Amino acid sequence: MDRPVLEVCDLSVSVGERPVLKGVSLTVRPGEVHVLLGPNGGGKTTLLMAVMGMPGYRVTDGRIFYFGEDVTALPADGRVRKGIALSFQHPPAVRGVTVGTLVGQIVKRRRSAGPSLEELSRPLGTDALLDRDLNVGLSGGEVKRSELLQLLALDPALALFDEPESGVDLDSIAVVGAGMRRLLDRDGAGSAKAALIVTHTGHILNEVPADHGHVLVRGEIVCRGAPDTLFADIRAHGYEGCLTCRRCLSTLAKSPTEPAARAAGGESVARQ
Amino acid sequence: MTREEVLRRAAVAREKPAAFGPDLDLAAFHVDQLARETAERAARERQMREAALGVGVDLAAGQRAGTFLQVDQSVIARRVGAGYDGRIDVLPTLEALEVPWVAERLWSIVAPDTDKYTAAAALHPTGGFCLRVRPGERLEEPVQACLLIAETALSQNIHNVVVVEEGATVHVITGCTVNRAVGGLHIGVSEYFVGKNASLTFTMIHRWAPGLHVRPRTTVVVGEGGTYVSNYLLLGEVASLQMYPLTLLRGRGARARFQAVLCGLGDSVVDIGSRVVHEGEGSASETISRAIGADRSKIWARGQLVARTNSCRARLECRGMLVSPAASIIAIPELEAHGVPQAELSHEAAISPIAEEEVAYLMARGLSREEALAAITRGFLNVDQLGLPPAIARSVDEVLAATPAGAL
Numbered sequence: 001m002d003r004p005v006l007e008v009c010d011l012s013v014s015v016g017e018r019p020v021l022k023g024v025s026l027t028v029r030p031g032e033v034h035v036l037l038g039p040n041g042g043g044k045t046t047l048l049m050a051v052m053g054m055p056g057y058r059v060t061d062g063r064i065f066y067f068g069e070d071v072t073a074l075p076a077d078g079r080v081r082k083g084i085a086l087s088f089q090h091p092p093a094v095r096g097v098t099v100g101t102l103v104g105q106i107v108k109r110r111r112s113a114g115p116s117l118e119e120l121s122r123p124l125g126t127d128a129l130l131d132r133d134l135n136v137g138l139s140g141g142e143v144k145r146s147e148l149l150q151l152l153a154l155d156p157a158l159a160l161f162d163e164p165e166s167g168v169d170l171d172s173i174a175v176v177g178a179g180m181r182r183l184l185d186r187d188g189a190g191s192a193k194a195a196l197i198v199t200h201t202g203h204i205l206n207e208v209p210a211d212h213g214h215v216l217v218r219g220e221i222v223c224r225g226a227p228d229t230l231f232a233d234i235r236a237h238g239y240e241g242c243l244t245c246r247r248c249l250s251t252l253a254k255s256p257t258e259p260a261a262r263a264a265g266g267e268s269v270a271r272q
Numbered sequence: 273m274t275r276e277e278v279l280r281r282a283a284v285a286r287e288k289p290a291a292f293g294p295d296l297d298l299a300a301f302h303v304d305q306l307a308r309e310t311a312e313r314a315a316r317e318r319q320m321r322e323a324a325l326g327v328g329v330d331l332a333a334g335q336r337a338g339t340f341l342q343v344d345q346s347v348i349a350r351r352v353g354a355g356y357d358g359r360i361d362v363l364p365t366l367e368a369l370e371v372p373w374v375a376e377r378l379w380s381i382v383a384p385d386t387d388k389y390t391a392a393a394a395l396h397p398t399g400g401f402c403l404r405v406r407p408g409e410r411l412e413e414p415v416q417a418c419l420l421i422a423e424t425a426l427s428q429n430i431h432n433v434v435v436v437e438e439g440a441t442v443h444v445i446t447g448c449t450v451n452r453a454v455g456g457l458h459i460g461v462s463e464y465f466v467g468k469n470a471s472l473t474f475t476m477i478h479r480w481a482p483g484l485h486v487r488p489r490t491t492v493v494v495g496e497g498g499t500y501v502s503n504y505l506l507l508g509e510v511a512s513l514q515m516y517p518l519t520l521l522r523g524r525g526a527r528a529r530f531q532a533v534l535c536g537l538g539d540s541v542v543d544i545g546s547r548v549v550h551e552g553e554g555s556a557s558e559t560i561s562r563a564i565g566a567d568r569s570k571i572w573a574r575g576q577l578v579a580r581t582n583s584c585r586a587r588l589e590c591r592g593m594l595v596s597p598a599a600s601i602i603a604i605p606e607l608e609a610h611g612v613p614q615a616e617l618s619h620e621a622a623i624s625p626i627a628e629e630e631v632a633y634l635m636a637r638g639l640s641r642e643e644a645l646a647a648i649t650r651g652f653l654n655v656d657q658l659g660l661p662p663a664i665a666r667s668v669d670e671v672l673a674a675t676p677a678g679a680l
Contacts, residue, residue: 075641076632080638093630094647096648096653134633154638
């Protein structure tokens with residue numbers, strides 16, 4: 001079996017003095033798309049931020065491995081260079097730094113040959129954004145497309161998406177979805193690229209089908225399974241239902257490298 | 273003003289302190305160049321050319337409408353570019369005192385008794401240049417001037433006159449810097465005249481040394497439909513720099529735009545402002561300054577907008593960013609309207625930190641912390657908006673790339 005792209009092992013993370021994640025484990029293998037579900041404040045964004053190595057998200061316990069290498073202490077820029085990239089839900093406005101300048105810089109320092117800034121931008125319809133300051137006065141859809149453009153330029157092996165469809169109209173979701181498929185080579189003949197997607201609505205899964213789902217509630221993963229099934233159960237029982245299931249999950253094997261086995265268990269429990 | 277009157281008024285003011293900035297003892301500086309040949313020798317030196325290049329003056333470039341270079345008290349180069357004969361005049365000030373278009377304007381809008389620095393420039397003038405762009409001439413290439421100090425403890429007392437005649441357009445790039453000198457004084461009296469429907473863009477880059485004191489004294493008069501654009505960049509450490517140039521928008525519809533980029537480095541004491549008086553009907557101005565306070569620097573960023581006509585509009589924006597716990601920025605915007613209830617003046621002043629969230633975001637795009645700081649700082653300084661020539665833009669980038677990381 002391929003070495004996992006990402007292994008999150010018993011990860012606990014605090015934001016400030018507040019513990020948010022408590023012993024989270026997750027494994028993403030090459031070519032897999034995972035979706036992370038959960039109520040507001042459950043820790044989904046914190047997990048992505050911690051995997052990206054963003055400051056302010058303090059790992060208090062556990063480890064993060066990227067292709068078997070412990071990257072827990074590596075700063076964000078080091079993780080980017082290794083092949084991890086995050087599309088932010090609410091990226092900060094950076095005055096005076098344009099989208100085009102940043103993406104141009106990313107393209108310039110890319111080690112291997114790849115598409116130009118124009119070739120990346122055109123399909124996303126972001127040409128008009130290139131002269132705009134990063135996230136200054138952009139609409140929700142523009143922010144998402146700008147984020148996606150940056151990720152396409154970075155061409156990561158592991159892409160993290162934090163609510164890629166939030167604040168985006170249906171037409172733009174299709175554009176964002178097409179961009180994500182392009183990033184993950186989903187329209188081609190198979191790819192080793194992997195993704196971890198946080199979504200509230202699940203709309204983006206119509207564009208980018210996920211292989212595995214995880215439910216994160218109050219800082220803990222309480223259920224795993226096939227994304228469609230998880231969504232159906234959550235619609236029927238709400239996240240409180242997941243908490244009920246958690247008692248049953250506690251009897252399941254806790255091997256972070258065996259998500260498929262736990263996925264099967266999660267499905268059966270969630271249906272109860 | 274007659275020569276005698278200038279000298280008489282200057283003599284009275286020779287001990288008069290300036291309204292702002294640290295007071296200097298002028299006896300600590302000399303105006304007589306100790307070694308005459310120093311300048312000539314320096315002129316041949318590669319370092320001097322590089323120093324000039326660092327402030328945007330390319331002495332080797334052919335594509336300039338005119339070039340003026342003064343090292344210490346000696347004029348090293350003064351030439352009019354190919355194709356510009358008869359369109360512009362470039363003269364060393366000390367050789368042009370009797371030339372009518374110079375004589376009638378010298379000390380006409382800067383008073384010799386303003387303070388001890390203008391007095392020194394009147395009593396002991398040591399050079400400068402006079403530029404005239406003839407009516408209707410729209411110069412394709414810029415005029416460049418470089419004032420360089422090589423000898424330590426020298427007082428370089430410059431007087432410049434720039435006349436842009438009716439309908440003419442010119443971009444003047446002036447670089448002021450040092451080559452080897454570790455201390456000294458630069459006094460620069462400048463009188464600029466922008467004629468009817470004329471346009472003067474003045475880009476000035478200062479890159480001094482830790483022991484240099486700098487006291488520019490500038491007045492600009494803009495006529496009907498005229499435009500004055502000032503880009504000012506302070507890129508290097510300086511012992512002290514104080515200036516508060518005055519722009520008089522006299523003509524109907526006169527316009528001015530000021531953009532200042534101030535990098536406070538080392539132990540620099542910088543007191544810089546811009547004063548704009550709106551006299552002409554429909555006159556308008558915009559003043560934007562960005563200051564970065566690093567190391568132990570102190571920056572006073574002043575701005576004063578004065579309305580003397582009902583139909584004027586003016587805006588002042590002054591932003592500062594401290595990147596060192598030992599640095600200071602004091603922003604002092606002032607608005608004045610005198611009996612003109614329809615005048616529209618506004619200001620916005622802010623001092624804010626570098627947002628760590630922005631640094632982290634750019635690091636999540638692969639930039640190192642130093643690169644992220646430089647990008648944010650550069651963006652804050654608004655450098656891209658200045659439309660600088662490539663050599664100057666590169667110079668700014670070098671300074672910024674080195675500044676915030678070191679300061680933090």
